[in-house]
């Protein structure tokens with residue numbers, strides 16, 4: 001039987017939706033379903049690299065992923081929304097980068113865990129991050145980076161935070177497609193999260209809740 005990741009990789013929207021529905025009915029957790037979809041996105045990325053898929057296919061994949069995320073959102077949110085917030089997180093995709101699916105999932109899961117998330121959207125200039133930290137008093141910053149060409153933006157954001165005298169007040173995490181722990185080191189961040197779960201784990205550690 002075809003898997004969600006396979007159907008996603010083939011951009012078979014109807015099949016993906018049918019399989020998601022089936023998995024939900026079987027009681028498979030939403031986080032597991034998302035992981036499957038993300039595996040499919042990796043396949044799509046590979047096909048793009050090989051020249052089999054083009055930007056239009058990336059866009060279509062993005063739309064399918066957005067629909068699925070919206071459908072799973074209530075299940076990812078958890079039940080903690082009414083409780084006191086655990087802490088504030090400024091989250092955004094860095095300047096020059098418009099990939100938002102990964103960031104949105106991180107935001108969703110942070111909110112679901114009980115954090116207040118100040119979402120800066122995409123293409124976020126370093127000054128925007130600095131201003132948001134000042135305005136909100138957030139103690140955690142999350143940067144999403146999907147293009148190797150914008151690593152400099154992540155470095156510039158960390159530098160701007162330093163220049164504003166806020167570096168020792170915030171813990172900075174970074175994640176996204178091509179990011180590794182080496183990128184974390186070179187950009188001056190405190191933590192690299194391979195996925196949303198790792199990001200939430202780190203945020204919980206920062207606020208002393210884990």
Ligand code: B12
Nearest residue numbers: 045062098099100101102142144147148175176193196199
């Ligand atoms: C969909 C997609 C697009 C869509 C984005 C839609 C959207 N609304 O986001 C569109 C069509 C817009 C797009 C555009 C481009 N894209 Co694109 N895109 C992708 C693709 C296929 C999937 C990315 C994605 O959303 N995955 C789904 C997410 C949910 O999965 P995930 O990464 O596992 O997410 C987790 C982690 O990353 C982590 N995470 C993410 N952020 C953060 C932050 C923190 C703090 C933490 C802790 C964790 C964390 O948590 C997430 C949830 O668990 C990737 C291929 C890939 N394998 O990544 C290429 C890819 C990222 N794109 C690529 C390219 C080249 C481009 C373009 C330059 C193409 C072009 N020529 O125009 C443009 C760039 C435009 C720009 N200025 O940003 C390349 C980048 C190559 C590189 N190394 O630099 C990739 C890798 C494809 C490839 N293999 O060549 N793209």
